[in-house]
Amino acid sequence: METYYIGIDIGGTTCRVSLGCVVDGTLEIIKKMDTYTTQSFTVTKMLENLRSDVNILRRELTIAAIGISCGGPLNSKDGLILSPPNLIGWDRVEIVKYFMDATGIPTRLCNDANAGALAEWMYGAGKGTDSMVFMTFGTGMGAGLILNGRLYEGASDMAGEIGHVRLAAEGPVGYGKRGSFEGFCSGGGIAQYAQSVLLAKRQQGLIIPWAQDIKAVSAKDVGLAANRGDSTALGIMDDIGKNLGIGLSMIIDILNPERIVIGSIYARNVNHLYEPSQAIIQEEALMYAADACTVVPSELGESIGDLASLTVASYFYEKELMHEK
CATH class of the missing domain: 3.30.420.40 (ATPase, nucleotide binding domain)
Incomplete structure (x- = not known):
């Protein structure tokens, strides 16, 4: 049985949602949604855009977890984005709660360097x-x-x-x-x-x-x-x-x-x-x-942003959620 994940890559320049699946030990990107220019939207509107894309991707699939990769500073334990210097206006954004409330899917936040480390460690x-x-x-x-x-x-x-x-x-x-x-x-x-x-x-x-x-x-x-x-x-x-x-x-x-x-x-x-x-x-x-x-x-090259956010989801699911079960 295949396990599907959704990744949300939030960067100072662009943001994007992607869908992935682990096949034979390799994380494959199935679909990438449209790329949004970060500074073209308010925080509220960007979250709405990302939520809409998440809902599109999960319509016909069971999603195991959502992973979010974002530049710091963060509070990953509480799921907060804490005013990163390249994300103007993103001040104490409760992003994990936002997506869990909207989808009911377990969600994990990780800074971009840690997310990249997970991606290269697990798949690179x-x-x-x-x-x-x-x-x-x-x-x-x-x-x-x-x-x-x-x-x-x-x-x-x-x-x-x-x-x-x-x-x-x-x-x-x-x-x-x-x-x-x-x-x-x-x-x-x-x-x-x-x-x-x-x-x-x-x-x-x-x-x-x-x-x-x-x-x-x-x-x-x-x-x-x-x-x-x-x-x-x-x-x-x-x-x-x-x-x-x-x-x-x-x-x-x-x-x-x-x-x-x-x-x-x-x-x-x-x-x-x-x-x-x-x-x-x-x-x-x-x-x-x-x-x-x-x-x-x-x-992992230029795809690391999408792969990193998806890896946060797969790591969270495999190492934490599956362990709890």
């Missing part, structure tokens, strides 16, 4: 491990922790906020802190760092062809230039890889995971970031901990 690059870390490395830097076969969320849903850790006294600003892990290893952080390098070169009289407008240079621009073999871009990526290695070394020493799965920018630039980060890990991390851990790119 972390499958088969008992302890792993998933790192976002996109617009921001966050992590989801799977420890001893279970999601670890911490005392107040703040476990895995590695982007806030300071790697250096100076450096790009991320998570409100100069020299933070997010400052060096995120889209915005890479752009800041690249712009500072490019500005220094221009002050020396050097013009980099791909960076005529320095203030507009993005992490994507750096990656593309590095792929073309540009020495400046390669140097920037090497520096980012080294700082990534410093952060990874701390994670390896503290948590001793079997695997670290990194998404987004790392997955797209692994050929530039892997070697410099590994060189630092070999220097900085404890030998036995480093030897036990592999660092790999995410396998």
Whole structure:
């Protein structure tokens, strides 16, 4: 008998509802509903849109659970969204109660990094491990922790906020802190760092062809230039890889995971970031901990948002609801 789940992915840019089913140990997306632009709707109207889509998907199917993935801060225990900085107006939204009252279906809320960790652990690059870390490395830097076969969320849903850790006294600003892990290893952080390098070169009289407008240079621009073999871009990526290695070394020493799965920018630039980060890990991390851990790119790619919310539902159902029965 197939088990069906509904996932709700709530992001700062878009929101979407999807339907999925686990077949032979693989989570398959059956249907994706329309994508809504988050800031185009009030919170009340967005919830109505999402509820309508949920009702459409459950008309002819028995849904085991609903999973909601959303950026933090959250209170997952009480099912509350607590004013995430990229979700203006979403202040203490009782989203789990809203969908349980509307549908009667068990519903679980999880922050996006934790949801991504569950997805990669159950169906992606972390499958088969008992302890792993998933790192976002996109617009921001966050992590989801799977420890001893279970999601670890911490005392107040703040476990895995590695982007806030300071790697250096100076450096790009991320998570409100100069020299933070997010400052060096995120889209915005890479752009800041690249712009500072490019500005220094221009002050020396050097013009980099791909960076005529320095203030507009993005992490994507750096990656593309590095792929073309540009020495400046390669140097920037090497520096980012080294700082990534410093952060990874701390994670390896503290948590001793079997695997670290990194998404987004790392997955797209692994050929530039892997070697410099590994060189630092070999220097900085404890030998036995480093030897036990592999660092790999995410396998779920651009579908991770939909898969993550569905995985929250399947994990909640399999690990919690089925256990209660």
